[in-house]
Amino acid sequence: MNLTAATLSFCAKLLCGAKIRWINCQPDICQRIYFANHTSHLDAIVLWSSLPKEVRVLTRPVAAKDYWDKGVVRRHITKALKLLLIDRHEITARRSPIQLMMNEIGQTDSLIVFPEGGRSASGELGEFKSGLYYMSKKRPELELVPVYMDNMNRVLPRGEILPVPLLSCISIGAPMWLEAGESKVDFLERARNAVLNLKSED
Amino acid sequence: MLCGMERAGMFFAETAQQIPIDFATKAFFISVIATLLILFGIGRILKGRPDHFIDSAVVRNFNKRITSWLAMTTILSAALLFNETTTVVIFFLLSFWALREYVTMTPTRRADHRTLFWAFFLFTPAQYFLVGLGREVEVFNSKFDAYHLYSIMIPVYASLFIPFRTALSGDDKRFLERIAKIQFGLLVCVYALSYAPALLYMKLNHWNPSTNSLEPWQDRNVGLLFYFIVLVQVNDVMQFIWDKMVGRKVIAPTINSTRTWEGFFGAAVCTSLIGMLIPIVFAGRVTPFQWFGSGCMALVISVMGFAGSITMSAIKRDRGVKDYGTLVTGHAGVLDRIDSICFAAPVFYHVTRVFLERRPAATIETIETAGIWNLLS
Structure with missing residues (x-):
C-alpha cells in the first residue's frame, strides 16, 4: 500500500472511529460488489480501509469522474486509492459504465459502489439506480454484498469540509444474487431493503 | 505559533520533575495496583467455576470492571511517574x-x-x-x-x-x-x-500537627490525583456491593433501578473509612490531608460520584441506551467509566483549594494587573 492511501485510511479511521460488523458474512477475496448508502465523502475511504488488508488490495471504490478528475490533489488520491472513475453525465450505449467496470475488475477485483448515484443530504436512503442490476445481469456469479454505514453523514455531511469526529459503525450483510427471472424493479427494491435491514439490526 | 509553542514548552518544563516522588506515594501506587491484580486473579478463578456456584453475569461484569481499572490505573501511574504534561x-x-x-x-x-x-x-x-x-x-x-x-x-x-x-x-x-x-x-x-x-x-499547604501550623506541602501532587481517582473507583465498588447485598429502597427507579439509599449511605461510610485509613497507613505522605480531612474528602467524593452516575444514567435513559458502550456496537464506553470522576473532580479541586491552597506572597491584584501595565507603558 502506498503512503497516500495509508495516511488517508489512517486519518479516516481515526476521524470516524469506525467499527466494522460482519453480519452473516465473512471477509473473503472472492469477487464481490459492495453496495452501500452514501452520505459523506468519507464513505468510500472508510469502508475501503476497514476491509482486511488481503481484501483491500483487491477492492476498488467506484467514484464520479466529474469530481475526482479535477485538480492535482484529487487526481493523486484517485491514483493512490485506485479509484474507478465513472462519467455520470455522458452515459451512452457505446461508453457504457457497466462495461467499463466489468473490464476493469477482470476476474480478480471487487468493487465498492454507491447505487444511490450521489450523496444524500438528509441521510435517508434514496432510490437505487439501475447499475447494480445490469452488473449482475452481466456477471450473475458476482456476490452482491449490502453495506450500511451509520453516522457518517454526521461526521462529514454533504457541503462541509470540517469533520466532527463522532463514532460510526459499518455493517456488512449477507451476500445476495440476482434471482433467475427477477425484474429490475423487484431486484433493486430487494437490494435497497437489504441495506435498510442492516440499519435496523442494531 | 512556533514561538508560542516554544514558550509553552518552557512553561511545561518548569513545573515538571523537580521534586522526586517519595517512597510512601510509590508504595500507595504499588499497593493499589497489587490489590487490583489480586482481584483480577480472583476474577479469573471465578470465571472457571460452574454457573450454579456464582452468578456468571456478575462475574463477567466484575471481570470487565477490574480489567478496565487495572488498565486505567497502570496507564495513569505510569503517566504520573513520568511527568505532569x-x-x-x-x-x-x-x-x-x-x-x-x-x-x-x-x-x-x-x-x-x-x-x-x-x-x-x-x-x-x-x-x-x-x-x-x-x-x-x-x-x-x-x-x-x-x-x-x-x-x-x-x-x-x-x-x-x-x-x-x-x-x-x-x-x-x-x-x-x-x-x-x-x-x-x-x-x-x-x-x-x-x-x-x-x-x-496546585501549590498546597498541609497541617503539621507537631508545630500546630500550616506548612508548605513539599511534594508534587501525583499522590493527590491518584488518591482521588482510586477513591472514586472504591466508592463505585462500594455502591455496587451495598446495592447488591442490602439494597431495598431504590432512589429513582425510572432513572436507575440498581441505586438504593442503603447503597448510597453504605458506600459513603465505607469510602470515608478507607479515606481515613490512607493517611494513617501511608504516614500522611500521599496527600496533604490528615486522617480527619481525608475522611471528609472521601465523603465529598462519595456524594459527588453518586451524583455523577445518577445524572449520566438519566441521560442514558432519555436516549434509550443502557451503556454508552452499546450505543455504537463494539465500542468500549469511556463515559460509563468516568461519569463519577467528572462530577467529583471540580468539587474535590475546589474544596482542596479553599482549605489548603498556598496564597502567593504578593497580592493577587498586583500580579494580575502588572502585565497589563507593562503592555500599556
Whole structure:
C-alpha cells in the first residue's frame, strides 16, 4: 500500500472511529460488489480501509469522474486509492459504465459502489439506480454484498469540509444474487431493503 | 505559533520533575495496583467455576470492571511517574473520547455541525492546554495564573460562543435544546474532567500537627490525583456491593433501578473509612490531608460520584441506551467509566483549594494587573 492511501485510511479511521460488523458474512477475496448508502465523502475511504488488508488490495471504490478528475490533489488520491472513475453525465450505449467496470475488475477485483448515484443530504436512503442490476445481469456469479454505514453523514455531511469526529459503525450483510427471472424493479427494491435491514439490526 | 509553542514548552518544563516522588506515594501506587491484580486473579478463578456456584453475569461484569481499572490505573501511574504534561495529555484524550461518545448518542441537527467542530477542536484542546500551562505562567514579564482562564473559559466563553455559532447557521428548530445539549457535553466531558489533572498544578499547604501550623506541602501532587481517582473507583465498588447485598429502597427507579439509599449511605461510610485509613497507613505522605480531612474528602467524593452516575444514567435513559458502550456496537464506553470522576473532580479541586491552597506572597491584584501595565507603558 502506498503512503497516500495509508495516511488517508489512517486519518479516516481515526476521524470516524469506525467499527466494522460482519453480519452473516465473512471477509473473503472472492469477487464481490459492495453496495452501500452514501452520505459523506468519507464513505468510500472508510469502508475501503476497514476491509482486511488481503481484501483491500483487491477492492476498488467506484467514484464520479466529474469530481475526482479535477485538480492535482484529487487526481493523486484517485491514483493512490485506485479509484474507478465513472462519467455520470455522458452515459451512452457505446461508453457504457457497466462495461467499463466489468473490464476493469477482470476476474480478480471487487468493487465498492454507491447505487444511490450521489450523496444524500438528509441521510435517508434514496432510490437505487439501475447499475447494480445490469452488473449482475452481466456477471450473475458476482456476490452482491449490502453495506450500511451509520453516522457518517454526521461526521462529514454533504457541503462541509470540517469533520466532527463522532463514532460510526459499518455493517456488512449477507451476500445476495440476482434471482433467475427477477425484474429490475423487484431486484433493486430487494437490494435497497437489504441495506435498510442492516440499519435496523442494531 | 512556533514561538508560542516554544514558550509553552518552557512553561511545561518548569513545573515538571523537580521534586522526586517519595517512597510512601510509590508504595500507595504499588499497593493499589497489587490489590487490583489480586482481584483480577480472583476474577479469573471465578470465571472457571460452574454457573450454579456464582452468578456468571456478575462475574463477567466484575471481570470487565477490574480489567478496565487495572488498565486505567497502570496507564495513569505510569503517566504520573513520568511527568505532569503526559498526564494532562492522557486526560485530554479521555475527554475527547467521552465527548465523542456523548455527541454520538445525542441527536444533533445538521446545522449544529460547525458548532460541534469548534467544541471538539477548539474548546477541548484549549482547556487542556491551559490546564497544562500551570498556575504560574510568565506573560510579559509578569506572572499569570492560568486558573483564572481555564476555570471560566467553557462555562462563560463557550456558553456564549455556542448559541452564537448555532444562530449563524440559521436553523431555529429547538434552538435552546440544541445549544444546551452541546454546552452540557462540554461542561461534563471536558470542563469537569479537566479539574482532575489540574490538581497536579496546585501549590498546597498541609497541617503539621507537631508545630500546630500550616506548612508548605513539599511534594508534587501525583499522590493527590491518584488518591482521588482510586477513591472514586472504591466508592463505585462500594455502591455496587451495598446495592447488591442490602439494597431495598431504590432512589429513582425510572432513572436507575440498581441505586438504593442503603447503597448510597453504605458506600459513603465505607469510602470515608478507607479515606481515613490512607493517611494513617501511608504516614500522611500521599496527600496533604490528615486522617480527619481525608475522611471528609472521601465523603465529598462519595456524594459527588453518586451524583455523577445518577445524572449520566438519566441521560442514558432519555436516549434509550443502557451503556454508552452499546450505543455504537463494539465500542468500549469511556463515559460509563468516568461519569463519577467528572462530577467529583471540580468539587474535590475546589474544596482542596479553599482549605489548603498556598496564597502567593504578593497580592493577587498586583500580579494580575502588572502585565497589563507593562503592555500599556
